[in-house]
Amino acid sequence: MNRTASIKDVANHASVAVGTVSNVLNYPDRVSQRTKERVLKAIDELGFVRNDAARQLRAGHSRTVGLIVLDVGNPFFTSVVRAAEDAASVHGSAVLLGDSGHDAGREANYIDLFQEQRVQGLLISPVGDVTERLDLLRERGVPTVLVDRLADESRFSSVSVDDDAGGYLAARHLLETGRRRLAFVGGPTSIRQVSDRLQGAQRAIKEEPDATLEVLASEGMTVLAGRSVGNMLVERGREELPDGIFCANDLLALGVMQSLTMTHTFRIPEDVALIGYDDIDFAVSAVVPLSSIRQPTEALGRTAIELLTGEVESQNATHRAVVFTPELVVRQSTGKV
Amino acid sequence: MNRTASIKDVANHASVAVGTVSNVLNYPDRVSQRTKERVLKAIDELGFVRNDAARQLRAGHSRTVGLIVLDVGNPFFTSVVRAAEDAASVHGSAVLLGDSGHDAGREANYIDLFQEQRVQGLLISPVGDVTERLDLLRERGVPTVLVDRLADESRFSSVSVDDDAGGYLAARHLLETGRRRLAFVGGPTSIRQVSDRLQGAQRAIKEEPDATLEVLASEGMTVLAGRSVGNMLVERGREELPDGIFCANDLLALGVMQSLTMTHTFRIPEDVALIGYDDIDFAVSAVVPLSSIRQPTEALGRTAIELLTGEVESQNATHRAVVFTPELVVRQSTGKV
DNA sequence: TCGTACCAATGAAACGATTCAAATATCCGC
DNA sequence: GCGGATATTTGAATCGTTTCATTGGTACGA
Incomplete structure (x- = not known):
């Protein structure tokens, strides 16, 4: 088997020194036209491909950035990943993607792997409290940016989304379309996202003296959990029904929608308005567009890379916690009555 | 800034030779207990982490495998990726993941990147016809396995799923539950998956003399496309309605289901049975479980890695095209009447 | 005491790229 | 045709690891 050609083989084949070949690759302007052509021809004929390991050994660092997410299957992260890849490629870096699947062991494996790869920096949506591990990384010169988690600015940069503001936005929208007896569906409240969104909703309610907010705990954040909450509402009957429902994510909202429409008891949005959270692909194609x-997410991924690049370039950059504000998407499920 | 410690630093700190440190890392049995302890202590104190670039430069190859998929957001691929990662880690390799997003340019970038990284091999679900590119790779000693595409066994190994068999399975199931006037929904037929699944369905129909299959072309494979087909069926009225519908994927099926149930004209499965394809997460939580x-997918990912590992180890292994048979999942939407 | 095994530890060479000081070639004006 | 400036090319040194032939020690039997 013919081992892949090295820069030395190219140099021999083109009758030049190895340094010249390297210059053709990295500083084409330093090389004369004639030589350049000869070298490029040799590269082509031998099918030469740079060996990144040698490059990076000499350079002392790689041109890659590590990104560890909780679940690549989650559209939220998929979108963040894609944005990060695009932003990184602008800086000439590639992204090594790791999926921890909410598993601290897998997460640790990826951190180790990325350290051995000498990634320039790490973007991580951590499983639990890994700040100690990350402190260690930082001491060793691997800057880290937390994704979808607010960080103590004295230690790390972070990019996150303001769930309280999102909750406020959703509730405020229901109020502005004339609803007064609101319900919040979500659970368990131990999930930070759930409690923050609820808190935002409560803040909006306080601004309207005649508005009320009832909290309906769900068992998880799935379609089925939403459906059982919905069934419960249907049994209550029209009198007791809220006129606006805010679900802590779209899956719950779809479940609630199924219960309400399936039994033909109530109409959305005439009898009750419904709003979800996350704007998943399915939201637009629900029975009643949600x-x-x-x-x-794009801004999250892009900004994460930019913060990281900043820290890579100047070692003692101050950390920044960037918090984004989510956006209201109005569809038929909260239409004016 | 204190540069990360090298094996040389560890050797000095522990007063041994570099070779000994290397042995502690790679062949612990060759080293005496006392020395081993001293070295491990030094490693710990200096926070030494192996430099993978140097390792791989010396070894001549990496311990990574490249995997390029069409869309990481697609649950099908997400699952394949996860299985591949797990299978690779058993072999002591890591997976570098690339998402081509159906874009030939991105695909080419990843192929280049992975080649520079000297991946042991490549798993790819190709965008178009990249067999020429891949032939080149093969010549350069990078074995390749095609994923979700049947390959000419004389050139590549591949893992794929038998869509014809899947189509047969779906139609056969409808027939076995007593349906006779079937419809196939899907399109455009230029998509191989669509035509194969249709072909399988037609095969099942031929086995039942009194059964018919009508083909309803859809514009794409989305929920909305399914809904417009469903609306068309509703307008036809009860007389003309098929009693069993097979949709080329679950999104279409969900759309059809929405149309039929939303208008309260027909009941599933009493008036018409409905079956989809892919078994996405949503299938189980549809209004009528689909x-x-x-x-x-797990077998696909695992097998892909195993085929690749086989080719990595013995250069001139013969190629194999492994075709998996899909599985029928029965839920309420095709319940017996 | 010597010879033979065997076990541990050593350290130079190699992997393939980049860098950079030094050597050489080319060009210009006079 | 020359001096000096500039442009091009050279090749040894370097990065951090693994490998392996060699050396140094220890134990044992004769």
């Missing part, structure tokens, strides 16, 4: 709160 | 055809 209003939702969209998170600026 | 029967579907599940593809063995």
Whole structure:
């Protein structure tokens, strides 16, 4: 088997020194036209491909950035990943993607792997409290940016989305379309996102003296959990029904929608308005297109890379915690009555 | 800034030779207990982390495998990726993931990147016809396995799922539950998956003399496309309605289901049975839980890695095209009447 | 005491790229 | 045709690891 050609083989084949070949690759202007052509021809004929390991050994660092997310299957992260890849490629870096799947062990494996790869920096949506691990990384010169988690600015930079603001936005929208007896569906409240969104909603309610907010705890954040909450509402009957429902994510909202429409008891949005959170692809193609709160995932990914690049370039850059504000997407499910 | 410690620093700190440190790392049995302890202590104190670039430069190859998929957001691929990662880690390799997003340019970038990284091999779900590119790779000693595409066994190994068999399975199931006037929804037929699944369905129909299959072309494979087909069926009225519908994917099926149930004109499965394809997460939580055809994604990912590992180890292994058979998942939407 | 095994530890060479000081070639004006 | 400036090319040194032939020690039997 013919081992892949090295820069030395190219140099021999083109009858030049190895340094010249390297210059053709990295500083084409330093090389005369004639020589350049000869070298490029040799590269082509031998099918030469740079060996990144040697490059990076000499350079002392790689041109890659590590990114560890909780779940690549989650559209939220998929979108963040894509934006990060695009932003990184602008800086001439590639992204090494790791999926921890909410598993601290897998997460640790990726951190180790990325350290061995000498990534320039790490973007991580951490499973639990890994700040100690990350402190260690930082001491070793691997800057880290937390994704979708607010960080103590004295230690790390971070990019996150303001869930309280999102909750406010959703509730405020229901109020502005004339609803007064609101309900919040979500759970368990131990999930930070759930409690923050609820808190935002409560803040909006306080601004309207005649408005009320009832909290309906769900068992998880799935379609089925939403459906059982919905069934419960249907049994209550028209008198007791809220006129606006805010679900902590779109899956719950779709479940609630199924219960309400399936039994033909209530109409959306005439009898009750419904709004979700996350703006997943399905929201637009629900039976009644679902209003939702969209998170600026592209901005998250892009900004994460930019913060990281900043820290890579100047070692003692101060850290920044960037918080994005989500956006209201109005569809038929919260239409005016 | 204190540069990360090298094996040389560890050797000095522990007063041993570099070779000994290397042995502690790679062949612990060759080193005496006392020395091993001293070295490990030094490693710990200096926070030494292996430099993978140097390792791989010396070794001549990396311990990574490249995997390029069409869309990481697609649950099908997400699952394949996860299985591949797990299988690779058993072999002590890591997976570098690339998302081409159906874009030939991005795909080419990843191929280049992975080649520079000297991946051991490449798993790819190709955008178009990249067999020429891949032939080149093969010549340069980078074995390649095609994923979700049947390959000419004389050139490449591949793992794929038998869509014809899946189509047969779906139609056969409808027939076995007593349906006779079937409809196939899907399009455009230029998509191989669509035509294969249709072909399988037609095969099943031929086995039942009194059964018919009508083909309803859809504009794409989305929920909305399904809904417009569904609306068309509703307008036809009860006389003309098929009693079993097979949709080329679950999104279409969900759209059809919305149309039929939303108008309260027809009941599923009493008036018409409905089956989809892919068994996405949503299938189970549809208004009427959707029967579907599940593809063995874990087996795909695992087998892809195994085929690749085989080719990595013995250069001139013969190629194999492994075709998996999908599986029927019965839920309420095709219940017996 | 010597010879033979065997076990541990050593350290130079190699992997393939980049860098940079030094050597050489080319060009210009006179 | 020359001096000096500039442009091009050269090749040894370097990055951090693994490998492996060699050396140094220790134990044992004769």
